[in-house]
Amino acid sequence: MSVTFPTRKPVDFVIVGSGAAGGVLAGELSTAGFGVVVLEQGPYRRPESFIHDEWNVMFGGDLTGHPAGPDPQTFRHSAGEEATVPGGGPPPALYARMVGGSSVHYSGNFWRMRPLDFKERSLLGEISGTGFTDWPISYEELEPYYTRVDWEIGVSGAPGPFDPPRSRPYPVPPLPIKSSGALFEKGAQRLGLHPQVAPKAILSQPHNGRPGCIHCGFCIGFGCEVSAKSSALATSIPKAEASGRCEIRPLSTVHRIALDAQGRAREVVYFDGDGNEQAQRSRAVILAANGAETPRILFLSEGNGHADGLANSSGLVGKYLMFNGHQSAHATFDEPLNEYKSVQCTRIVMDFYETDPARGYYGGGGIDARPLVNSFPVLYATGGLPPDVPRWGKAYRDYIAHNFTRNMTILANTTSLPLESNNITLDPKLKDMYGRPAVRMTYRDHDDDLAIGEFLQRKGVEIMEAAGANRVWADPIQAQTLAAHLLGTCRMGNDPARSVVDRYHRTHDVANLFICDGSSMVSSGRGQPTMTIQALAFRAAEHIANFARAGEIPTAS
Amino acid sequence: MADSSRREFLGTLAGTAGVAWFTSQCPAIAQAAATAREVDSLSHLDADLAAAIDAIGDRILPSDEDAPGARAAGAIWFIDAAMGGFMGGAIGALRGAQADADRLAADRFATARFADLDTSQQDELMPTIADAPYFGTVHLLVVAGTLTMPSQGGNRDGVGWDLIGFDHRHGWQPPFGYYDRDANGDPSP
Numbered sequence: 218m219s220v221t222f223p224t225r226k227p228v229d230f231v232i233v234g235s236g237a238a239g240g241v242l243a244g245e246l247s248t249a250g251f252g253v254v255v256l257e258q259g260p261y262r263r264p265e266s267f268i269h270d271e272w273n274v275m276f277g278g279d280l281t282g283h284p285a286g287p288d289p290q291t292f293r294h295s296a297g298e299e300a301t302v303p304g305g306g307p308p309p310a311l312y313a314r315m316v317g318g319s320s321v322h323y324s325g326n327f328w329r330m331r332p333l334d335f336k337e338r339s340l341l342g343e344i345s346g347t348g349f350t351d352w353p354i355s356y357e358e359l360e361p362y363y364t365r366v367d368w369e370i371g372v373s374g375a376p377g378p379f380d381p382p383r384s385r386p387y388p389v390p391p392l393p394i395k396s397s398g399a400l401f402e403k404g405a406q407r408l409g410l411h412p413q414v415a416p417k418a419i420l421s422q423p424h425n426g427r428p429g430c431i432h433c434g435f436c437i438g439f440g441c442e443v444s445a446k447s448s449a450l451a452t453s454i455p456k457a458e459a460s461g462r463c464e465i466r467p468l469s470t471v472h473r474i475a476l477d478a479q480g481r482a483r484e485v486v487y488f489d490g491d492g493n494e495q496a497q498r499s500r501a502v503i504l505a506a507n508g509a510e511t512p513r514i515l516f517l518s519e520g521n522g523h524a525d526g527l528a529n530s531s532g533l534v535g536k537y538l539m540f541n542g543h544q545s546a547h548a549t550f551d552e553p554l555n556e557y558k559s560v561q562c563t564r565i566v567m568d569f570y571e572t573d574p575a576r577g578y579y580g581g582g583g584i585d586a587r588p589l590v591n592s593f594p595v596l597y598a599t600g601g602l603p604p605d606v607p608r609w610g611k612a613y614r615d616y617i618a619h620n621f622t623r624n625m626t627i628l629a630n631t632t633s634l635p636l637e638s639n640n641i642t643l644d645p646k647l648k649d650m651y652g653r654p655a656v657r658m659t660y661r662d663h664d665d666d667l668a669i670g671e672f673l674q675r676k677g678v679e680i681m682e683a684a685g686a687n688r689v690w691a692d693p694i695q696a697q698t699l700a701a702h703l704l705g706t707c708r709m710g711n712d713p714a715r716s717v718v719d720r721y722h723r724t725h726d727v728a729n730l731f732i733c734d735g736s737s738m739v740s741s742g743r744g745q746p747t748m749t750i751q752a753l754a755f756r757a758a759e760h761i762a763n764f765a766r767a768g769e770i771p772t773a774s
Numbered sequence: 775m776a777d778s779s780r781r782e783f784l785g786t787l788a789g790t791a792g793v794a795w796f797t798s799q800c801p802a803i804a805q806a807a808a809t810a811r812e813v814d815s816l817s818h819l820d821a822d823l824a825a826a827i828d829a830i831g832d833r834i835l836p837s838d839e840d841a842p843g844a845r846a847a848g849a850i851w852f853i854d855a856a857m858g859g860f861m862g863g864a865i866g867a868l869r870g871a872q873a874d875a876d877r878l879a880a881d882r883f884a885t886a887r888f889a890d891l892d893t894s895q896q897d898e899l900m901p902t903i904a905d906a907p908y909f910g911t912v913h914l915l916v917v918a919g920t921l922t923m924p925s926q927g928g929n930r931d932g933v934g935w936d937l938i939g940f941d942h943r944h945g946w947q948p949p950f951g952y953y954d955r956d957a958n959g960d961p962s963p
């Protein structure tokens with residue numbers, strides 16, 4: 218049921234962003250009886266428009282944009298460097314610009330965080346030079362919302378030996394194991410490890426009126442044309458629209474949040490699809506634009522007593538950016554695996570989740586078996602080969618002909634430490650098509666992050682060797698230059714001097730401005746944050762709705 | 775299948791009953807995807823540039839009696855079309871490759887065009903070409919012209935996909951490969 222709200226009459230909530238968090242917030246608040254406008258910068262693509270077009274999606278940035286496109290971004294490793302627009306490949310802050318956001322193009326690895334993730338500072342002590350600290354909430358407090366994600370968003374899986382407590386089983390069974398999963402399982406077991414089913418936000422069988430996966434293989438980077446992938450586009454956005462109280466407004470690029478004289482958010486100013494400036498009045502605003510765009514909007518909204526960006530009295534808006542580490546290694550086997558079929562991961566190893574002080578550095582993570590991008594023909598033939606294979610001639614042709622179906626990859630998914638020096642700021646020179654300063658990303662992995670990545674990469678190599686690979690090679694360990702996980706840039710905390718939002722996602726500085734997305738995270742988890750972001754969104758929506766009903770959200774005059 | 779009717783039938787998949795029907799239609803869908811775009815003339819490359827890039831492409835992924843390569847896939851038609859898209863800025867790299875390859879042909883074999891050398895002569899020059907800054911761009915376009923969707927001009931009749939064993943269907947059932955046969959209980963992947 219479609220609804221259209223006038224811009225000049227205050228709506229209950231404007232939500233900026235329609236992705237993993239914004240979608241959940243829209244679904245929950247609208248079905249709770251509130252009027253909601255969702256401003257989404259990207260288009261409203263429908264599932265039936267998604268096709269298996271490797272060239273335009275993976276190389277053309279069809280869903281994510283180009284670093285040098287109409288909304289360019291710059292990157293540098295440290296503040297002393299000049300930030301530049303990358304010469305090719307994806308943008309440094311890699312996310313899908315569309316209704317449903319990055320939940321449309323993700324591969325759906327849905328790991329819960331564990332109790333230790335929320336209190337690791339207390340468990341391990343201070344880590345000098347970092348912003349390593351505890352969350353203001355516990356796993357136990359978030360668990361009911363993880364369970365809602367399982368059931369309402371839709372997660373396939375089965376319990377593993379190290380899993381945190383869960384109040385309800387998975388709603389649907391695991392997806393069928395792939396050859397990479399079977400090999401990974403065999404190799405890990407030979408090493409005495411404990412491989413387990415990879416939980417996926419992709420349905421193995423019908424659930425909530427959606428079909429099970431057809432195993433087409435085009436998950437990572439692509440939209441799912443049958444809606445088996447549990448994206449916001451397939452789950453919470455339809456729920457929100459069905460309420461009759463939520464308007465999804467695509468092609469709406471937010472410029473700033475305007476305040477009234479009392480410092481309360483009054484309206485959200487944006488450019489519509491024709492480039493005309495519009496402003497949507499609202500009683501309260503929720504930013505869910507992701508860990509790069511949310512701080513950007515806050516910086517663009519300075520003024521009215523917020524000289525360094527809105528809600529930035531702590532000075533921490535944009536800081537403590539965390540990527541998660543992702544290190545990979547590859548192998549070939551004698552027989553075909555056909556990794557281009559079905560979902561990315563079916564088995565994971567979580568034996569190295571916890572920090573082991575004996576290793577001499579902070580960090581932990583999980584290893585998964587997957588094709589990564591080597592399931593796609595062009596990406597494989599241009600980037601998936603061992604370094605000594607020639608790049609032209611009969612030997613090259615025959616190598617890819619033989620090994621495309623025999624290739625597998627392991628990915629080590631690991632922690633990132635929060636550093637003030639890793640951050641999102643506004644580029645001082647570069648602007649987008651609307652004249653908004655571009656996102657400038659500054660990032661260098663902490664030495665401990667690289668160390669744990671190398672450690673788990675080595676474990677992955679050992680697993681593939683134990684599984685009988687005829688050849689194994691590892692990618693070089695190097696500092697990352699782009700991220701699909703954009704975490705920590707408006708961190709949650711009880712102390713207004715050391716955090717941007719409180720434990721209910723309300724900004725410390727503006728009583729009717731809330732933030733809920735990857736930016737809320739205090740620590741990085743072990744490499745797959747979306748499930749936690751969605752659990753946070755379910756929890757935030759419940760509290761925000763209660764505040765609104767109780768008259769505890771002051772509104773602008 | 776026309777685009778509008780494709781949308782309509784995909785729209786039916788919102789219901790769970792659509793999946794089995796969808797899977798049963800896979801051969802027809804794969805056929806639709808494998809239909810090459812019909813082209814009869816170059817749009818963005820002149821004849822000499824196309825000849826040079828086609829010749830380099832033929833040395834990157836040779837076509838011979840054993841297997842098809844870039845030329846058999848019609849990669850040059852994809853590259854020509856790609857110059858009208860987001861890779862349009864790569865035309866400079868292609869021209870650089872042409873100029874370099876033709877200069878090498880003239881210097882080494884007193885032949886004006888790289889494309890007119892025999893393949894063994896071309897292969898002698900390839901190490902120099904493969905070290906040049908433009909090679910990454912040329913390589914990507916040649917590979918993409920061999921391995922992307924046929925509807926984009928290359929990969930004629932899916933010969934590139936056949937080469938590497940990529941079976942382009944819209945859905946699969948387990949087992950997917952050799953190593954999951956036991957777990958998924960079917961002897962024929």
